[in-house]
Amino acid sequence: MAMQKQAQAAPTVGEPAGAVAGSVAVAEAGPPVLDTGGVLTIDLAAIVANWQNLARRVAPAECAGVVKADAYGCGAAEVGDALSRAGCKTFFVAHLFEARALRKILPEATIYVLNGIPPGGSSALAEVKARPVIGSMPELVEWDAFCRLNTWTGGAALHFDTGMNRHGLPVADAAALAERLALPDHGISLVMSHLACADTPEHPLNARQIEVFREIKSLFRGVDASLANSSGIFLGPSTHCDLVRPGAALYGLNPMPAAKNPMRPVVTLKGRIVQVRNVPRGETVGYGATWTAPGDTRLAIAAIGYADGFLRAGAAVGAQAKASRTGPQAVVAGKRCPIVGRISMDLMAIDVTALPLASPRRGDSVTLIGDGILVDDIAGFGSQIGYEVLTSLGRRYHRTWRG
Numbered sequence: 001m002a003m004q005k006q007a008q009a010a011p012t013v014g015e016p017a018g019a020v021a022g023s024v025a026v027a028e029a030g031p032p033v034l035d036t037g038g039v040l041t042i043d044l045a046a047i048v049a050n051w052q053n054l055a056r057r058v059a060p061a062e063c064a065g066v067v068k069a070d071a072y073g074c075g076a077a078e079v080g081d082a083l084s085r086a087g088c089k090t091f092f093v094a095h096l097f098e099a100r101a102l103r104k105i106l107p108e109a110t111i112y113v114l115n116g117i118p119p120g121g122s123s124a125l126a127e128v129k130a131r132p133v134i135g136s137m138p139e140l141v142e143w144d145a146f147c148r149l150n151t152w153t154g155g156a157a158l159h160f161d162t163g164m165n166r167h168g169l170p171v172a173d174a175a176a177l178a179e180r181l182a183l184p185d186h187g188i189s190l191v192m193s194h195l196a197c198a199d200t201p202e203h204p205l206n207a208r209q210i211e212v213f214r215e216i217k218s219l220f221r222g223v224d225a226s227l228a229n230s231s232g233i234f235l236g237p238s239t240h241c242d243l244v245r246p247g248a249a250l251y252g253l254n255p256m257p258a259a260k261n262p263m264r265p266v267v268t269l270k271g272r273i274v275q276v277r278n279v280p281r282g283e284t285v286g287y288g289a290t291w292t293a294p295g296d297t298r299l300a301i302a303a304i305g306y307a308d309g310f311l312r313a314g315a316a317v318g319a320q321a322k323a324s325r326t327g328p329q330a331v332v333a334g335k336r337c338p339i340v341g342r343i344s345m346d347l348m349a350i351d352v353t354a355l356p357l358a359s360p361r362r363g364d365s366v367t368l369i370g371d372g373i374l375v376d377d378i379a380g381f382g383s384q385i386g387y388e389v390l391t392s393l394g395r396r397y398h399r400t401w402r403g
């Protein structure tokens with residue numbers, strides 16, 4: 001409460017009221033607070049706690065950290081550093097450039113590149129000591145040719161497609177490829193696969209993929225195996241193998257959508273109020289005039305919109321012509337208030353009629369994520385998933401990492 005007051009008195013959105021007591025800002029990025037519309041705060045201690053939680057669940061298996069897409073928008077450098085200090089030794093990224101950036105920060109870590117080898121990119125990968133996740137025969141041929149001429153001993157992962165039909169070597173080739181294990185320097189450091197429906201535990205594809213992967217593991221005895229992403233971890237020990245690869249759960253998304261979220265929230269987003277205005281009963285608000293004031297209304301206009309990645313499925317908001325208690329909300333002066341009308345590129349309107357007249361004021365901050373509003377809640381209002389919300393945030397915000 002004291003913090004809330006402070007946030008109202010100062011015309012900044014710099015100090016997140018939801019910040020963990022005792023945590024300190026360890027890094028800042030983006031434009032200065034007052035030069036932009038919002039502040040994104042990333043709680044590194046929560047990310048570390050989430051990683052430790054998952055690591056405990058899967059022990060003695062190893063818990064890696066997936067930091068692709070700038071660590072799901074949370075900052076790959078900051079997250080990589082924090083996880084490494086906590087004991088995480090293996091990281092997954094999607095692209096070579098992400099591996100290159102991470103290597104600068106983590107000279108010792110094992111880094112796998114999920115999308116494999118870009119055509120002709122074997123030597124570039126080896127230069128940053130990144131390990132490819134090989135998912136097709138042409139890649140394997142290229143990698144073999146490279147390894148014959150170079151003394152790369154870092155290893156590579158073989159990704160088998162056990163039923164997702166997205167990326168991966170055919171299961172039918174597994175037995176032939178396993179014959180390589182007879183070679184002393186076979187260079188296979190990991191066999192892996194990826195679950196298509198892990199967030200839906202009852203889906204029959206899970207059991208099928210687990211069974212097929214069990215066969216692959218038995219062909220590659222002695223090589224570490226990895227199957228589970230965040231949700232996969234919660235399917236139970238049959239998916240844990242030697243190494244798990246969580247991303248989303250580290251960043252606070254719920255790995256088990258049907259149950260209570262066991263992960264700590266990581267991201268707080270606060271926007272600045274640029275204006276408080278009165279709208280007479282019967283007037284409409286925003287593009288498309290999709291929302292009509294049911295009575296004399298007071299609106300707080302916050303400087304965050306869809307160009308900030310805060311899609312909140314703008315159109316869906318409009319469709320819910322009467323934003324209600326179940327619709328999208330923001331926390332203003334400690335109280336949940338509905339977001340009304342369509343979200344614009346740089347602005348949104350929040351109905352603050354229920355608040356005392358003296359608050360809020362221009363310059364005050366509103367909480368769009370945090371204070372009980374979760375990333376998964378926001379996704380739920382549109383056709384998005386939490387992953388999309390997270391990875392879209394932050395291009396225009398001031399970003400603060402706390403640890």
Ligand SMILES: *Cc1c(COP(=O)(O)O)cnc(C)c1O
Pocket residue numbers: 066068114193194228229230231245246247248249
């Ligand atoms: C992105 C990704 C992960 C991490 O998935 P989450 O659902 O975010 O935990 C793991 N493995 C592969 C192959 C991936 O592409």
